[in-house]
Amino acid sequence: MENLRSLFQVMTRRFGLLNKNCCSVGGCDISLIQSHILYEIDNQHNPSMQQIADTLGTDITTFSRQVQSLVKMNLVKKMPDPADKRISILSLTAEGKYIAGSIDQQMNSFLHEVFSQMNEFEKETVIRSIHLLNNAMAKSSACCKPFQG
Amino acid sequence: MENLRSLFQVMTRRFGLLNKNCCSVGGCDISLIQSHILYEIDNQHNPSMQQIADTLGTDITTFSRQVQSLVKMNLVKKMPDPADKRISILSLTAEGKYIAGSIDQQMNSFLHEVFSQMNEFEKETVIRSIHLLNNAMAKSSACCKPFQG
């Protein structure tokens, strides 16, 4: 089999660059990490700090400070869990939802442009393949332990 | 079409986490960025500083300092281009090659484990798909301008 790593390296770097350029919405500049945090808060159900930090594979202390900034920017809300007062449940404010949605839209429109290079059959094949890959990665013990979302 | 972005987000994060854990070889600890630099130096032909910095989408000043560390660690060599003395050509030292190869091996063995979850047909489909994707991204104007390797 050919060198799998270089195949993936190229792909993920390109997607990473895409992601990097997708983070400014209006006057509001969001860092790459922050956009990932917004994304995860939006996609998980009543997530705690720890959950999102684990998902993203970032240290909880760094994460704590990132969230503090997002709270200051009025994009994220932190509510103590009524059942366990140690836990902070994260959610997006209206503004946070707007920003997250905006980034999502930008990313999707770029991706659609990329996919527009392909015919229908190719598109479907590629999408199915990524699903396969994601499932295989989720099952693999070697990698990605933190993330099981 | 379903939400493409979340599909890619999951995939690239998993691969990113994989990458993150692949960077220590023996006693030598390498940061993620440094491993990317080693990879690119190894894969491009007599690359200049600017070329690699562009490929990786990092600022040239940050890159300059990263390369300085790698030179100090005796993993990278910097040679002035005889034809244009402004340019520094980068190459790996023997030790740098060893480290880069080691990381490559780790990544590939993890990827093979992931692919071992699939049957032959799925494997081929997935690999072909990533090629398709990389080609489409290379053609797209929207993204990844810096990288054309």
Added chain:
DNA sequence: GTTTAATACTTGCATCTTGCAAGTGAAATC
């Protein structure tokens, strides 16, 4: 052929990010 502009880097500085260690307070275990 000298001046001007552009290129390929490098350094200064100020800011942000990172993660370990050490803390707080709350829940679970003993």
Added chain:
DNA sequence: GATTTCACTTGCAAGATGCAAGTATTAAAC
């Protein structure tokens, strides 16, 4: 009730980042 564990938060020190301003070299303009 004492100890341990858990979910976070802060102190610090180290590293990463990027703009501005520098050097040296090459290319372009006049």
